[in-house]
Amino acid sequence: MKQQILSSHREIQALKPSGNASVERIRVSSTHGPGLYIEMRGDRVSKRWVYRFRLGNKRPDLIIGTFPSVSLKQARELHGKAVQLVKQGIDPRSYRAAEVAKNTQAWSMQEAFSYWIKHYAANPTRNGYLPTEKTVKQMQRRWRLHLQDDLGSFRVMDLNRSKLLEVLSNAAIKAREEARQCLTLLKALLAYCEDMEQIEESPAATITPGKIKARPAPPKKRYLTLPELRELLVALDCDTGRTSASTRNAIKLAAATAARRSEVSQLLWSELDLENGVWTLPDHRSKTRQGRRIRLSAYSLDVLRQQRQHSNSQYVFESPRKPGEPIGIDVLSKAVKRIQGRDTKEQNLDAPLAHLEPFGVHDVRRTVTTALTEHLGADKLLVDVMIGHAEPRLIATYNRADRWPLQVQIWCQWGDMLSNLCSDKPEFIQESKHTNVIHVQFGSR
Structure with missing residues (x-):
């Protein structure tokens, strides 16, 4: 080995084999101590960095990298890390192999x-x-x-x-x-x-x-008053153009049952007992994985009878564009936006409900839950059960009653209210000039 010590990039760059040996190593100065060499081989153009260290009675070599891919500065840094490992009694070659294996197995x-x-x-x-x-x-x-x-x-x-x-x-x-x-x-x-x-x-x-900067937005509070709900139902009956009958009827059933978009749009005929007026929603189709029964009012049954002529598959609300498939979940949302003229960049002020404060399909669900409590006297916990909300754990654990007879009564009353709203002369009674509460007067049944 030559005894000269190299200390600069230029010296290493200018270094050439002497031709006297097949392998030549020259010491390179490093603040981390001795052992760093630059190696030249007569049959190779490139040079490589080598750290020769002592571990026990052995004097092995660690190949650090090739020059100039690994610069002098980088070689000294890698030399320093290897020196620290040797001081701890660790063979840097084994450590390097473990790091390579780790990097190879590392996931993107x-x-x-x-x-x-x-x-x-x-x-x-x-x-x-x-x-x-x-x-x-x-x-x-x-x-x-x-x-x-x-x-x-x-x-x-x-x-x-x-x-x-x-x-x-x-x-x-x-x-x-x-x-x-x-x-x-x-x-x-x-x-x-x-x-x-x-x-x-x-x-x-x-x-x-x-x-x-992604704090949750404030809870939405929009719900439709009964007069607004009437306007929506009337608009659905009048809209025979861009919105399909399946979509219009699906929105009506959502208003009658407070079911979620996915629950309505993917409804199967096999889930319905039309003779007894019961919709049994299975666990796997519920957001909370808790199936439930929904009493189908006379209004709901009428909607389903109308829909029968538009469905030739297992799905109640069959897509007119894709026979055999249900309408898409987002179709209901788009239809509600269209009725309000909000389906384009600039609002269409000639749309039937353009004058109303904006609302979506989920606001219709909120409308029903609010109306069941405000107008029909149903308590909030019962309403939560009726629309498929997850119950508080303690209540769900200790109280298994679903008060089905009372549910039946409330669903039927709500259906009567919707029928009244859709009639030519709905019978509204404004309770007070200073309240938004609106009661509907029913005729004899």
Whole structure:
């Protein structure tokens, strides 16, 4: 070995083999101590960094990298790390092999999401049930739209809190609620990665919606007054153009039963007992995974009889565009927007309900629950049972009564109110000039 000691990039760059030996090594100065060499081989153009160390009675070599791919500065840094390992009695070659294996097995965020979504779909959530297919698809859609492009290629082990804050904050600019849901997704995904030992600690653990300007929006309070509900039902009867009969009837049944969009749009004839006027919603079609019975009023049965002529499949509300398939969940929302003239960038002021304060399909559900309590005297806990809300745990555990006879009475009364609202001369009685409470006077039955 030559005894000269190199100390600069220029010296190493200018170094050439002497031709006297097939392998030549020259010492390179390093603040971390001796043992760092630059090696030249007569049959190679490139040079490589070598750290020769002593561990016990052995003097092995660690190949640090090639020059100039690994600069002098980088070689000294790697030399320093190797020196520290040797001081601890660790063979840096074994450590390097373990690091390479770890990096080879390290997941990208895209791989992590693929593994996690399968795990998520196959394991029960806190309520003890598997997530619905709809929920899984929402997770996949959210990842694809808001997170995949920015995070997919990152290795999980390289992801940090600042990057997550950047991506989530950008998402919050477009849609606060979506950003909040993305945060929930990432927390679950990275917690799974933590369990699978891809990371030691989730960088999303301490991020809150407030940190990314994605605090939950205030609870929605919009519901329709009875006169507004009448306007909606009348508009549905008059709209025989762009909105299909299946969609119009589905909205009417939603107003009669307070069922969710997915529960109505994917309703099966097999769930209905038309002779006894009962709709039995199975567990797997309920958001809370708790099936329920719904008494079909005379109004509801009339809607279903009208719909029979528009359905030739197992689905009650069959799509006119895709025979044999149900109408889409979003079709109801789009139809309600269209009636209000809000289905385009600028509102169509000639639409039937353009003059009303904006509302959506879910507001119709809120309308029914409010009316059942305000106009028919049903207590809130019973109404929650009737519309399929999850009951407080203690009540669900200790009180199994569903008060079905009372439910039947209330659903039938609500159907009568809707029939009255749709009549040519609805009988409204305004209780007071200073209250919004409106009572409906029923004729003899």
